[in-house]
Amino acid sequence: MGVLQLLKSQFLCHLMICYVFLVSGLIINLLQLCTLPLWLVSKQLARRINIRLAYCVSSQMVAALEWWSGTECTLYTDPKSYPLYGKENAIVVLNHSFEIDFLCGWTFCDRFGVLGSSKALAKKELAYVPIIGWMWYFLEIVFCKRKWEEDRRTVAQSLQNLRDYPENYWFLLYCEGTRFTPKKHQVSMQVAESKGLPKLKYHLLPRTKGFWVTVQNLRGTAAAVYDSTLNFRNNESPTLLGILNGKKYHADLYVRRIPLEMIPEDEAECAAWLHKLYQEKDSFQEHYTQTGCFPGPTVSPPRRPWSLINWLFWCCLLLYPLGLLLAQLFSSGSMLTILASVALCSAASLGVRWMIGQTEIDRSSNYGNKEVPLNKH
Numbered sequence: 001m002g003v004l005q006l007l008k009s010q011f012l013c014h015l016m017i018c019y020v021f022l023v024s025g026l027i028i029n030l031l032q033l034c035t036l037p038l039w040l041v042s043k044q045l046a047r048r049i050n051i052r053l054a055y056c057v058s059s060q061m062v063a064a065l066e067w068w069s070g071t072e073c074t075l076y077t078d079p080k081s082y083p084l085y086g087k088e089n090a091i092v093v094l095n096h097s098f099e100i101d102f103l104c105g106w107t108f109c110d111r112f113g114v115l116g117s118s119k120a121l122a123k124k125e126l127a128y129v130p131i132i133g134w135m136w137y138f139l140e141i142v143f144c145k146r147k148w149e150e151d152r153r154t155v156a157q158s159l160q161n162l163r164d165y166p167e168n169y170w171f172l173l174y175c176e177g178t179r180f181t182p183k184k185h186q187v188s189m190q191v192a193e194s195k196g197l198p199k200l201k202y203h204l205l206p207r208t209k210g211f212w213v214t215v216q217n218l219r220g221t222a223a224a225v226y227d228s229t230l231n232f233r234n235n236e237s238p239t240l241l242g243i244l245n246g247k248k249y250h251a252d253l254y255v256r257r258i259p260l261e262m263i264p265e266d267e268a269e270c271a272a273w274l275h276k277l278y279q280e281k282d283s284f285q286e287h288y289t290q291t292g293c294f295p296g297p298t299v300s301p302p303r304r305p306w307s308l309i310n311w312l313f314w315c316c317l318l319l320y321p322l323g324l325l326l327a328q329l330f331s332s333g334s335m336l337t338i339l340a341s342v343a344l345c346s347a348a349s350l351g352v353r354w355m356i357g358q359t360e361i362d363r364s365s366n367y368g369n370k371e372v373p374l375n376k377h
Contacts, residue, residue, distance in 0.1 A: 008068065008246025016319060017244065021060055022315040028053050030136040044166045050138045051167060052166075055116030057135050057255070059307035060314065065103055070248040071238075073107055075301055076294040081257035086112030091260075092231060095203060095281065096174040101230050104251045109170060111301040113260045119153070119162065120172040121210060128159040140165075146177070149207055159217035163216060166250030169194055171222065173214060175206035175274065184281045197275055202285040206278050208271035215263055215270065225263065227256040229281050231288050254284055254294035268300045 007013060032053050038046040065082045077085075081309050094105060102120075109115040117139075127133045136143075140157040144151040162169075175187065179183060180203065189203040215225070232238055233250040243247070264270045288294055 005038075005246055007081050014244055014324055016315075017064070018310075019322065020311075020314050020318050023062070023318050025057050025135070028056050029131060029134045032135065035138070036136070041212075047140075047166055051116040054135050054139050056307075056310055056314075057131060058106055058115055059110060059310050060116065061103055061320065062106050063307040063311040064243055065100070065107055066303050067311070069243045069246050071107075071243070071251060071252045072248075073104065073253065073300065075253065075299050076254040076296050077299065079297060079299070079327075082299060085226075086114050086168065086258065089165075089218070089221055090170050090224050090226050090257075091173055091218060091222050092170045092226045093211075093277070094172060094228045095180070095285070096176050096178065097180040097202075097217045098230065098232065098237060099317045100243065102172075103240070103243075104230055104253065105172060105228075107251075107299065108253065108279050109323065110304060110307055113304075114168050114170050117165070117169040118172065119168045119169055121174070142171075144210070145207070153209075156213055156217050159214060162218070163221045165221075169225070170215065171218065173211060175208075176204035177207045177210075178204070180204055189191065195259070196278055200278060200282045201287075202282050203278050206274050208274050209267075212267050212270045215260065216265065219260060219265075221262055224260055227252045227258055227277060227281065229284050229288075230293070231285065231294075233292065252288070252294060254296070307337075330331075 024061045032050055035049055035053075038049070057218065066073075066249055071217075075082075092105070094101060099102075106118075109118045121142050121144060122136065124145045127137055127141075127143050140158070140161060142155055144155055162171075176188075184204055189199050192199050192205050204294055230256075231252050233252065235247055238247070238249045264273055284294060
């Protein structure tokens with residue numbers, strides 16, 4: 001282990017990273033709250049401001065992935081589609097198998113200039129997570145309760161609200177509905193068998209209703225569906241804690257651009273189309289498992305410096321006064337103030353660790369573990 005890698009694994013470094021992320025995130029949440037009156041005057045201006053404020057939060061995590069851990073990202077895609085990425089609105093269909101698949105998605109969003117504006121269909125519980133969840137509220141992220149009877153109308157209305165969005169965005173869909181685990185896969189394949197659908201080896205059965213509603217409401221706004229399959233080399237299963245420790249990974253992302261007009265408008269036909277898509281995704285994953293790569297040409301979109309610059313800005317802004325404060329507290333010799341400082345730092349570390357825990361596979365939701373919910377979709 002080199003000196004730099006040893007430094008990255010130290011608790012003090014993690015504590016500083018946690019502190020900067022938490023304090024800057026809460027400052028940005030407060031600034032977002034201040035934009036509420038502006039929505040009454042100019043909704044589009046408020047949206048543009050929130051896009052840039054959101055970038056200040058999410059790009060810190062991208063910087064941790066790209067610059068702190070040094071994780072590399074390779075894109076497999078059609079060279080004819082590549083120039084369109086970042087230049088149009090798109091629906092991104094991504095497999096949900098890793099703890100950091102969302103972060104790799106953010107990395108590609110940043111490299112194509114749509115990180116601050118991009119959206120997702122996310123579970124309602126995430127709206128209550130400080131910093132990220134609160135940031136998403138102001139970004140008009142579409143939240144759902146995973147109860148289709150309640151979600152149908154609210155999701156459709158939220159999607160309609162995005163039709164006049166002022167900047168290009170990617171809308172992320174995890175059509176499987178929940179993160180892949182062996183138990184959920186077993187239940188999902190039981191449902192596939194009962195419905196006479198082909199079984200999948202590397203994916204859960206996709207939830208077709210949410211996909212159909214998204215496509216229907218974004219027709220004329222989104223230009224294409226980006227069918228995306230993510231994997232990591234050497235059969236690694238990366239984690240956010242691994243990123244925090246500076247561990248380097250290599251992500252491979254296979255993307256196919258499918259024009260939206262190629263997707264059927266009829267709900268039943270759209271559902272059949274999505275099931276076929278996931279059979280193809282399964283074959284791509286099988287190809288990767290056997291060969292260590294996806295089919296087709298590769299390209300490595302260059303890293304942009306803005307995520308690093310933003311991260312360094314917040315580090316300089318927040319760490320310097322913190323250092324002065326801690327030096328003054330420790331020089332005073334008061335045991336009470338020293339203990340209070342240690343407690344504050346520990347609370348910051350535990351806060352970030354709690355947020356990291358929301359992404360861990362072994363703490364993912366029970367959605368998909370029971371056959372009844374699966375049959376409803």
